[in-house]
Amino acid sequence: MSTPTIKVLGVSVAEASGSSTDKKVNSRSTLRLHGRVTVYNQDGTFDTVRIRLQGAVRTQIGSQVALEKIPATSVTKTNLDFKPVYSTTRQLTEEQYLDFTCAVPTPRHGAPEAFVPSMTLSGTTYLTKVTALTNRELLQGSCEVLYTLEADFLRSETSKLVRRISCPVDISSSLAPLRAEVTSSGPSDRVEKLAKPQLRSLNRFRGTQSQPGLSIEVPKMLGCIVPDASTVSTGCRRLTVPILVNVSLPSNVRRQSQSLLENEQLKLSVKAKWFTRRTFTTGSSAVESTIHSDRVSTQNYAVTLPPLYKSSTESSKYTTTVELDLLLPESILTPTISTDILNINHTLDLNMKFETSGDNLLRSSFTTNFSLPVALGASQANSMVSLRTFDLLLGLVEEQFLFAPPPYVY
Numbered sequence: 001m002s003t004p005t006i007k008v009l010g011v012s013v014a015e016a017s018g019s020s021t022d023k024k025v026n027s028r029s030t031l032r033l034h035g036r037v038t039v040y041n042q043d044g045t046f047d048t049v050r051i052r053l054q055g056a057v058r059t060q061i062g063s064q065v066a067l068e069k070i071p072a073t074s075v076t077k078t079n080l081d082f083k084p085v086y087s088t089t090r091q092l093t094e095e096q097y098l099d100f101t102c103a104v105p106t107p108r109h110g111a112p113e114a115f116v117p118s119m120t121l122s123g124t125t126y127l128t129k130v131t132a133l134t135n136r137e138l139l140q141g142s143c144e145v146l147y148t149l150e151a152d153f154l155r156s157e158t159s160k161l162v163r164r165i166s167c168p169v170d171i172s173s174s175l176a177p178l179r180a181e182v183t184s185s186g187p188s189d190r191v192e193k194l195a196k197p198q199l200r201s202l203n204r205f206r207g208t209q210s211q212p213g214l215s216i217e218v219p220k221m222l223g224c225i226v227p228d229a230s231t232v233s234t235g236c237r238r239l240t241v242p243i244l245v246n247v248s249l250p251s252n253v254r255r256q257s258q259s260l261l262e263n264e265q266l267k268l269s270v271k272a273k274w275f276t277r278r279t280f281t282t283g284s285s286a287v288e289s290t291i292h293s294d295r296v297s298t299q300n301y302a303v304t305l306p307p308l309y310k311s312s313t314e315s316s317k318y319t320t321t322v323e324l325d326l327l328l329p330e331s332i333l334t335p336t337i338s339t340d341i342l343n344i345n346h347t348l349d350l351n352m353k354f355e356t357s358g359d360n361l362l363r364s365s366f367t368t369n370f371s372l373p374v375a376l377g378a379s380q381a382n383s384m385v386s387l388r389t390f391d392l393l394l395g396l397v398e399e400q401f402l403f404a405p406p407p408y409v410y
Helices: 251-262
Strands: 005-015 029-040 048-061 064-078 083-086 092-103 119-127 134-153 159-171 179-183 190-197 213-219 221-227 235-246 267-281 290-305 317-328 342-355 367-378 384-391 396-403
Touching: 005 134, 005 159, 029 048, 029 134, 048 092, 064 092, 064 179, 119 267, 119 290, 179 342, 213 221, 213 342, 213 367, 290 317
Parallel strands: none
Antiparallel strands: 005 029, 029 092, 048 064, 048 134, 083 092, 119 134, 134 159, 179 221, 179 367, 190 213, 190 367, 213 235, 221 235, 235 317, 267 290, 267 342, 342 367, 384 396
């Protein structure tokens, strides 16, 4: 048998086994690697091919080194699974190929959607030396995540290894669809905060100090991170976060304020900050064996909210919704990772300010802050893409649906 070859065709996203088939955004997904093994002049020396995808996290800080293996995944094929390759003249050649698919490995205790992409990190820390004069030594550190794809050609009757071939694999997270989910505890599927008025002033109704209450709700399932498809593309990726705004009226102003409140023009300004903490260690309990490398991304956002409308469940409650389009730079688009020697966590801070113009019911500015721990994991891309356009004159949102390309990363 001539020297066979193995190569990677790409990575796709598939629904995890056991999850629901309703294709909702919160369905769990896994990454799958697609590859091809090619042999020439197969002479019957093997009858089984065992393909294995394995990864490892390697850290080094100073002279200390640690290695953590990511549990391998494998698939087994036979020589009968190979297909012939035809030349341009449609003539049969001695070349045969085998296309295969195997799951991308996840950390030992990771969820099905958790994966560790190929990466290289670096940083510094200090080693404190206690001598006659205490000093600190600067240590350089690095972290690598590497993957290898191997194929073993075997004789099943004797389990004899005939040949082994391998190639490196780059499992990038920059193009893989990611799902963002708030990981805070609690049975509710939403996180709610009360907004505080900045200035308390007398309410013009009945000369009292009654103040409407304003609360904001953010769903724990924030959505999927997708490429920025705006007219002027930024090269970033985008996460659309739905925000629900509720206004509750005091009992003494309910009847008089209905027409006024429905005409309120609420303006929202948001300062969104993404905090990404990246930590790798050599496994020792000593402080100097750990390196922290943090990233911060800030975006300011301003929008006028749609008109408030009366709630169908509570007569004194009015509500409206708005979507925040947050742009995410590539530097923080790494999935949440938790292994023995590598951890990457994300936090989204939303500083919100609501205000109105003119002398109306909501006379004070309201502020609130969300600090949301966010987990990023693999997500199956939607089969349809929704494009929305807003008509400023009519106040209508037009929606156009397009078929999305297959979620395949080359």
